[in-house]
Amino acid sequence: MxxxxxxxxxxxxxxxxxxxxxxxxxxxxxxxxxxxxxxxxxxxxxxxxxxARINPHAVGKTLLAFVHVDTSGWGKSPALMALADLPEVEEIHSVTGDTCMLLKVRVTDSEALEGFLARLYAIEDVTATRSYVALSTYLERPPQAGITADLTIRQDRAAR
Amino acid sequence: MxxxxxxxxxxxxxxxxxxxxxxxxxxxxxxxxxxxxxxxxxxxxxxxxxxARINPHAVGKTLLAFVHVDTSGWGKSPALMALADLPEVEEIHSVTGDTCMLLKVRVTDSEALEGFLARLYAIEDVTATRSYVALSTYLERPPQAGITADLTIRQDRAAR
DNA sequence: GAAATATGCCGAATATTATTCAGAACTAGT
DNA sequence: ACTAGTTCTGAATAATATTCGGCATATTTC
Structure with a gap:
């Protein structure tokens, strides 16, 4: 590399x-x-x-939320991992801090979010959740490759 | 559509x-x-x-963190928006809940995260931050198009 | 140090794919 | 039914991906 x-x-x-x-x-x-x-x-x-990166609004997903999930146990609970099959869930991370799991969820409206949270609470490991609903997104992009050095390759080759 | x-x-x-x-x-x-x-x-x-979706680990970005940022004012502070120019920052949202801004940050190691947080605290609007460092990522994917109805188009066409 | 091996690159050739185009079929409004 | 607009198709063409043989440079092996 x-x-x-x-x-x-x-x-x-x-x-x-x-x-x-x-x-x-x-x-x-x-x-x-x-x-x-x-x-x-x-x-x-x-x-x-x-x-391809689609515009979530174009397919009706206008509501973005980050959901902190507190669980009784630790590690990947099967029920929690089953959430990965739902198309609304974009990310699942286990994190340090005052919560256990962090979900990124995209739904059509607040009703759909309520339904999702209800399903979340139904999982026996889940003791509490806190939702952070995105009001507006200022930046959203994929991981950057991040080149440190300046490129002079083309010049090098021309000099040969 | x-x-x-x-x-x-x-x-x-x-x-x-x-x-x-x-x-x-x-x-x-x-x-x-x-x-x-x-x-x-x-x-x-x-x-x-x-x-193209790259593997962040392949370019040395092994640490993923979600950072909650409390600010004194509201809305897009120019200094906070300047964070969008940093390659480490992948997402910036303003959210509801017990914090104002939510950042998704990917860095090489905990030192780099510390440096980033130091830069964050240097912004005058920032009153507090809380970091959630991802221990492991179970799911991470782009927004799904989410088709509701089953597809029978191919059959329809063949029936003509 | 020299031979052998492997790697990375190039230009040319070929295979695959994108894109354009003219005309046919379907839709909707009058 | 007529018209205008849209969407589709197959054929033709333009652009691009992919393969290949050969050369130069690095790397290993003796």
């Missing part, structure tokens, strides 16, 4: 719909070379699937 | 790297028709960019 790989990841994170020719140009490589690098990144697990 | 559009969104959310021929086949349309639909979804804002 060198600077070229990191730049490729950054480019792909920004826009995965560009051609390998353009991708290669960005790092000073030919299209087949860029293709090969990306293939290896994919094989190595650094690059997961290429996915 | 009919069932076909929703299915297309769901397919693209699952894997955007498939051809329009396959995409069209999934909804019972020809490749150009599927292409046209997707173009319209994109134009209408339902479909944002197509992006």
């Amino acid at each position: 060198d600077t070229i790989d990191r730049t490729l990841l950054a480019e792909l994170t920004r826009d995965a719909a560009q051609s390998y020719a353009r991708l290669g140009e960005a790092v000073g490589l030919s299209a087949p070379a860029a293709h090969d690098r990306v293939r290896k990144l994919r094989k190595g697990g650094a690059l997961h699937a290429v996915e | 009919d069932t076909i559009d929703r299915t297309l969104l769901a397919e693209l959310t699952r894997d955007a790297a498939q051809s329009y021929a396959r995409l069209g086949e999934a909804v019972g349309l020809s490749a150009p028709a599927a292409h046209d639909r997707v173009r319209k979804l994109r134009k209408g804002g339902a479909l944002h960019a197509v992006e």
Whole structure:
């Protein structure tokens, strides 16, 4: 994983719909070379699937909430893990702090959120929940590749 | 936005790297028709960019934290909004509940988190922060298109 | 240090896919 | 029924992905 790989990841994170020719140009490589690098990144697990990002509002999911869940036990309760099958649930983390589990949930409206919370309370491990409903989202983006060094690859290659 | 559009969104959310021929086949349309639909979804804002999802661990970001930020004022403080320029910050929401702002932050290690929190406290609006460090992530996925009705389009077309 | 092996890259060739286009079929309004 | 608008299809074309042989450079092995 060198600077070229990191730049490729950054480019792909920004826009995965560009051609390998353009991708290669960005790092000073030919299209087949860029293709090969990306293939290896994919094989190595650094690059997961290429996915489209949809506008949740367009599919009616206008309400975003973060739900803190306090549980009696610790670790992955089967009932809690079953929540992963629900399309409303986007993230499940176990966290440090004054709560055990943290969920990111996207639903159509407050009624749907109530229904979801009711289902949550029905799980025997769950002792309490606290919901943080998002009023407005100022930023939401995928993990960044984060290139530390400046790129001078293209110049290097031209100098050869 | 009919069932076909929703299915297309769901397919693209699952894997955007498939051809329009396959995409069209999934909804019972020809490749150009599927292409046209997707173009319209994109134009209408339902479909944002197509992006690659990277493994944060592969680029050294092993620590995920949710940070609650209490502020003296309300609304988007310019200093707080400046956090959006930092690559560590993935999400910024204003929320209801016992805090004002909720950040999703991904950093390399606990030292980097400390540095980030120090920068956060330096902002004059910030009165307190509470961090929830993710111990393990059980689920993390993009917003789902969520198709309600079952698909019988392909059969319909064959019956013609 | 030299031979052998592996890796990374290139240009050219080929395979696959995206995109355009003209016309047919369906819809909705008058 | 006529018209205008939309959506679709198959064929044609443009663009792109992918494969391949060969070369240069690094890395290992003796």
